[in-house]
Amino acid sequence: MSFPTPSTNNLDRIVISIIGACLGIILLVIFFDILPDSDTPPPFVPIDFSLTGEDTFNHDAWQDILDEYIVVTDIARIDYTRLRDHHRDLNDYLTTLDDADLSILSREEQLAFLINAYNAYTLDLVVDHYPTKSIRDIGGGISGPWDMPQAKIAGNIYSLNQLEHELLRREFKDPRIHFSVNCASYGCPDIGGTAFTSMNVEDLLNDGARRFLSHPRGFMYNRADNTIRLSSIFKWFADDFSSQATFENQPGVTDLFSDEEKEQEVLTFISIHLDGGAFLDTFTGDITYDYDWSLNDTATSSIIPSPK
Numbered sequence: 379m380s381f382p383t384p385s386t387n388n389l390d391r392i393v394i395s396i397i398g399a400c401l402g403i404i405l406l407v408i409f410f411d412i413l414p415d416s417d418t419p420p421p422f423v424p425i426d427f428s429l430t431g432e433d434t435f436n437h438d439a440w441q442d443i444l445d446e447y448i449v450v451t452d453i454a455r456i457d458y459t460r461l462r463d464h465h466r467d468l469n470d471y472l473t474t475l476d477d478a479d480l481s482i483l484s485r486e487e488q489l490a491f492l493i494n495a496y497n498a499y500t501l502d503l504v505v506d507h508y509p510t511k512s513i514r515d516i517g518g519g520i521s522g523p524w525d526m527p528q529a530k531i532a533g534n535i536y537s538l539n540q541l542e543h544e545l546l547r548r549e550f551k552d553p554r555i556h557f558s559v560n561c562a563s564y565g566c567p568d569i570g571g572t573a574f575t576s577m578n579v580e581d582l583l584n585d586g587a588r589r590f591l592s593h594p595r596g597f598m599y600n601r602a603d604n605t606i607r608l609s610s611i612f613k614w615f616a617d618d619f620s621s622q623a624t625f626e627n628q629p630g631v632t633d634l635f636s637d638e639e640k641e642q643e644v645l646t647f648i649s650i651h652l653d654g655g656a657f658l659d660t661f662t663g664d665i666t667y668d669y670d671w672s673l674n675d676t677a678t679s680s681i682i683p684s685p686k
Contacts, residue, residue, distance in 0.1 A: 381529045388560035403407070419525040421680035423534040427488065427549050427614070435491050437573040439471040440498060453593065454568035455676045462505045471498060483576075489550050490574035492531075496541050496559045497569050499529040504562050504673070512671045522585035547625045553618045553647065556611055565595055565609060565669035587651040595625050595670060597648060604663035613667045617649040635648075637683035641665055 404537040447461045450455050461468065473497050480488055500513075503523055513669045517523035524539040536545070546555050560569035574582055588608070590596035598607045615624055620643040649655035672678055 419537040420527040429483035441573040486576035554583040610669035
């Protein structure tokens with residue numbers, strides 16, 4: 379038995395109808411978020427930080443990674459090519475973070491643990507998607523990779539945003555944390571060459587702030603026209619540097635004070651941590667902000683200009 383063959387015109391209409399239906403489905407997914415999105419953050423699981431002990435955590439495996447894959451020139455760069463080839467070294471350390479019990483750690487050790495965890499999981503994210511020119515190119519959504527389920531800690535999974543803003547900033551309320559967590563970018567403060575521990579966390583927090591402010595990507599004063607260029611961190615999180623900081627605001631949402639008050643609070647903070655920064659107490663020039671999102675890879679270089 380034979381069946382009639384569709385005409386060319388009918389085939390064209392069928393193809394067009396199929397294409398139209400596919401486009402309609404895509405639009406529905408985009409605008410109504412029908413399908414799950416890898417950029418959707420996992421449900422946030424609070425950690426009871428009132429439970430503390432006296433134990434420490436062994437970060438020797440993390441120290442080995444820092445020793446092996448960080449290359450320090452003007453700033454710290456990561457040899458992502460070699461780290462990708464030895465990803466198991468990093469994964470073994472991440473497994474210990476997932477198996478950890480934070481309730482038996484001292485308050486200082488909890489802070490050190492979470493800083494190391496943020497930096498380690500950031501490296502893991504980049505290695506999983508390497509090569510890439512910027513961490514912002516990872517992830518399919520507008521927010522980049524920071525809302526992706528990424529960090530397994532104490533049996534729960536968190537996004538990098540949750541780890542930084544819900545656990546670190548909101549709980550420990552210390553602006554120096556901004557200079558200890560690294561977002562795999564040249565504009566970000568260095569990933570330090572020393573693992574944080576309960577014994578050194580205070581010294582490393584101070585050292586991280588001092589080193590970042592001593593580099594042009596953190597702070598640069600132009601004597602010729604009496605202007606200052608700051609890292610955009612001081613704009614995004616201006617409220618964190620206030621003596622009245624609540625650390626409740628999300629990135630870029632700074633509404634506790636006027637712009638003038640924010641900048642003065644920022645300059646006061648910088649003057650404390652910058653060698654020779656006393657002149658900032660009476661500074662009245664213009665302030666601009668900049669940030670370099672290029673990957674902090676040994677294979678690339680920063681675009682931040684040198685001081686004049």
